Amino acid sequence: MTLTIDEALAEARLAQQNGQLQEAERLFSQVLKVHPDHPEANHCMGALAIAVAKPAEALPFFGAALKADPQNASHWLSYVDILLQLDMIDEARRVMDTAARFGIDAKQFAPFETRLPSSTKMTAEGRGAFQGEGLSKKPTEGRALNNAQLNRQLRQASKKAKSGAHQEAISIYSGILAIYPKNKRALDGLAELGVTVNANAVGKVDPPAESLTALTALIENGQFNEAQQAAATLRQSFPKSIILINIEGTAFARLNRHDEAIECFRAALAINPESARVHYYLGAALEDAGDLAAACNSFTEALRLDPGDVGTHCQLAAIKRFREGDPQIVAMETLLADKALPDKLRSRLSFALAKAYEDVGALDKSFRHLKQANAVRSRLLGYDAAQDRELFANIYKYHELLEATPAEVPASDRSPAGEPVPIFIVGMPRSGTTLVEQILSAHSGVGAGGEVELMSQLGTAIVREQSHLSSQTIRDFRAMYKSTLLDRAGGGAFITDKLPQNFRYINLIARIFPEARIIHVERDPFATCWSNYKQNFVTNDLGYCYDLADTVAYYTLYRELMDFWFGQYPDRIYRLDYERLVSDQETETRKLAAHVELDWQDAMLAPQDNRRIARTASQQQIRQGVYKGSSAQWRKFESFLAGAFEPLGQYSSGNCDSEHS
Known part of the structure; x- marks a missing residue:
C-alpha cells in the first residue's frame, strides 16, 4: 500500500517515538525524495543522525529545515546545537544573532550559554536556570487547558495567522483541536487558512496531517490521556486509519492499559496483517502485559516481515532464552558484520548478542560482544x-x-x-x-x-x-x-x-x-x-x-x-x-x-x-x-575483568544474593 506524504510522516514520527530508527529513517527518506525541502522531514533526519552519533551528517538536514521554515524556533535551536557540537562557535553565534530578526526570543538560547567561550556568552537577561520565573516548564501544547490558557493560545494563533506565520498558526490551532475537537474558534481559524477538518473525513482513510502532528506531539509531551481521547474521537471519522489506531494503542500502552493497547494493535493488524511495525508494537504491548510467549511470537512475525530490523532483534533477545543453534544468533551476527551498520545499532546488537551467548554458556563470546558494545556506546556518548x-x-x-x-x-x-x-x-x-x-x-x-x-x-x-x-x-x-x-x-x-x-x-x-x-x-x-x-x-x-x-x-x-x-x-x-x-x-x-x-x-x-x-x-x-x-x-566473568572490581572490596559485606534491579 502506497503512503501519502502525510501518512509517511505520521508513520515515521511514531516509529521514531517507539525506537524504530531504521524504519523512521526509511520513511523520512521517502518524503525527502518527493519534497527535498520538507522542513519536518529534514529536521527529523537530522535528529536521527544525532541519535546514531553522526553530527556532521545532521548539519545539512537541520540547515535545510531552518531554511524551509525559519519561523520554527526548534529549527534554530537544533541548528545552533549541532554547530556547537562541531565546534563552529562563530557560526553558532551568528545564527543566534540572526534568529532575533525572525522573532525568535534570545532566552531560548540560554541553555547553550555554558558551551560558548566566555567572551561570547549571553547576558544575564538571557538566562533561565530555575530561578523564580525562569523555572522551566513543559510547553502547554498538548495539555488540558484552562479558559485563560485556551484564550491565550487562540489569540496567539490569530496573531500568527495575521503576521503570515501560517504554519505556526495551523500548529497551534491543531494542538487545541487535538484536545478540544469541536472548538469553533480553532475550526474557524483553520478554515480561514484553507485547512478543513471535518470535510476531510469524507472518502479519506487518515485524518489531516495537522491532527496527526498534534497527536504525536501529545505522546512526545507525555500527555497520554489527552492523546488517547483525541485519537478515539478521530477514529469515529477515520475507523480504518492504521496510523490513528497505532497512536491510540501507543497512548494506552503508556497508560499501562495493556488490554486496550493490545486490542488496538490487533485491530490495526486486521486491516493490514503484513505490517512489521504493528507486529512490533503488539509484541511490546504483550510484553508489558506479561504475556512473554505471545510477545515472542509477535516479534518473530515482525522479523519474518522485516528480518533486518535491529530494534526488533534486540527486543526479542531481551525476553527469550536462547538455546544452542538458535538461528537468531546467526541472523544477528550477519547484521553485525555489515560495515554500513550505524554505530548506535551496532552497539545495541552487540549487547543483544552478549546476552544470547551468555544464555548458551559461551562466556568468551559473550564478554567479547559486551566489551565491544560498551566501547562503541562509550565512544558515542563521549563520556568524561x-x-x-x-x-x-x-x-x-x-x-x-x-x-x-x-x-x-x-x-x-x-x-x-x-x-x-x-x-x-x-x-x-x-x-x-x-x-x-x-x-x-x-x-x-x-x-x-x-x-x-x-x-x-x-x-x-x-x-x-x-x-x-x-x-x-x-x-x-x-x-x-x-x-x-x-x-x-x-x-x-x-x-x-x-x-x-x-x-x-x-x-x-x-x-x-x-x-x-x-x-x-x-x-x-x-x-x-x-x-x-x-x-x-x-x-x-x-x-x-x-x-x-x-x-x-x-x-x-x-x-x-x-x-x-x-x-x-x-x-x-x-x-x-x-x-x-x-x-x-x-x-x-x-x-x-x-x-x-x-x-x-x-x-x-x-x-x-x-x-x-x-x-x-x-x-x-x-x-x-x-x-x-x-x-x-x-x-562467571571474573577472569575477563583483569581485577577491575578489586577496589569494590572495601564496600562489600560479602553477601551476594540478588539478581533483581
Whole structure:
C-alpha cells in the first residue's frame, strides 16, 4: 500500500517515538525524495543522525529545515546545537544573532550559554536556570487547558495567522483541536487558512496531517490521556486509519492499559496483517502485559516481515532464552558484520548478542560482544569522568550555600488535602529501586510515578550555577512536580519517584519536600557495578557504566556522597538492604511499610502481580517476583575483568544474593 506524504510522516514520527530508527529513517527518506525541502522531514533526519552519533551528517538536514521554515524556533535551536557540537562557535553565534530578526526570543538560547567561550556568552537577561520565573516548564501544547490558557493560545494563533506565520498558526490551532475537537474558534481559524477538518473525513482513510502532528506531539509531551481521547474521537471519522489506531494503542500502552493497547494493535493488524511495525508494537504491548510467549511470537512475525530490523532483534533477545543453534544468533551476527551498520545499532546488537551467548554458556563470546558494545556506546556518548567528579564537588559546595539559605516550605503547605506525598527511591542504577517501587505501588494507596527527571534537572541546573534556592522557586517547583506525578500516576496518598540518580540531590529533596519519604536501596557493590556494565540503558545520562574503571570510580563517588548524606540527614533517609529484602521478604517489607506509614496489604508480597509495569531495564526480572537470585553471577566473568572490581572490596559485606534491579 502506497503512503501519502502525510501518512509517511505520521508513520515515521511514531516509529521514531517507539525506537524504530531504521524504519523512521526509511520513511523520512521517502518524503525527502518527493519534497527535498520538507522542513519536518529534514529536521527529523537530522535528529536521527544525532541519535546514531553522526553530527556532521545532521548539519545539512537541520540547515535545510531552518531554511524551509525559519519561523520554527526548534529549527534554530537544533541548528545552533549541532554547530556547537562541531565546534563552529562563530557560526553558532551568528545564527543566534540572526534568529532575533525572525522573532525568535534570545532566552531560548540560554541553555547553550555554558558551551560558548566566555567572551561570547549571553547576558544575564538571557538566562533561565530555575530561578523564580525562569523555572522551566513543559510547553502547554498538548495539555488540558484552562479558559485563560485556551484564550491565550487562540489569540496567539490569530496573531500568527495575521503576521503570515501560517504554519505556526495551523500548529497551534491543531494542538487545541487535538484536545478540544469541536472548538469553533480553532475550526474557524483553520478554515480561514484553507485547512478543513471535518470535510476531510469524507472518502479519506487518515485524518489531516495537522491532527496527526498534534497527536504525536501529545505522546512526545507525555500527555497520554489527552492523546488517547483525541485519537478515539478521530477514529469515529477515520475507523480504518492504521496510523490513528497505532497512536491510540501507543497512548494506552503508556497508560499501562495493556488490554486496550493490545486490542488496538490487533485491530490495526486486521486491516493490514503484513505490517512489521504493528507486529512490533503488539509484541511490546504483550510484553508489558506479561504475556512473554505471545510477545515472542509477535516479534518473530515482525522479523519474518522485516528480518533486518535491529530494534526488533534486540527486543526479542531481551525476553527469550536462547538455546544452542538458535538461528537468531546467526541472523544477528550477519547484521553485525555489515560495515554500513550505524554505530548506535551496532552497539545495541552487540549487547543483544552478549546476552544470547551468555544464555548458551559461551562466556568468551559473550564478554567479547559486551566489551565491544560498551566501547562503541562509550565512544558515542563521549563520556568524561572529570565531568562527574566536578558535579559531585559542586554538590558538596552547593550544600554549604543551601545550609545558609533560609527559604523553606511553610508547615501549612507541606501536606495539603488531596495532594500526594512523594516517596523518593534512590540508589545506584540496577540496585533494586524498580523492585521496591513495585512492592510499594502494589499497595492501594500508592501510585507509581516511575522515573521522573524533574528533580535531577533542577538539581543539576542550580548546582552548576550555584544558584540561591528562593521561596518562589520552591513553590513553583513543588506545584510543577506534583502536577507531573498526578499526570503519571493519578490519585493516591503517596506517589513514588524511583529515578535512582536523585541520590545526588537529597539535600534539595529534604528542603523542597519536607513531607517526603526518602528510601535508599543498597545492593552488593560487585553485583551493582556488573549489572551497570552489562546493561544498555536507554538514557544517555549514565556514560560511566560503559567502562569498567569508570563504573568503579563512579560507584566510589556515590558511596562517599551517600555517607555524607547519612551524616547530614540521619532521620530522613531509610536504608533498605537489598540482600536482606530478597532473603527475608516479609520482614523487610513490613518494616518498609511501617516507615512509609502504610497499613499492611498482602499484595505488597507479590510485586510480580502488580499491573503497573516498570518500563526500565529491570522489567522482565520484576515479572519473576522477589527471589534469591545470584548476584554472584558476575563471578562467571571474573577472569575477563583483569581485577577491575578489586577496589569494590572495601564496600562489600560479602553477601551476594540478588539478581533483581
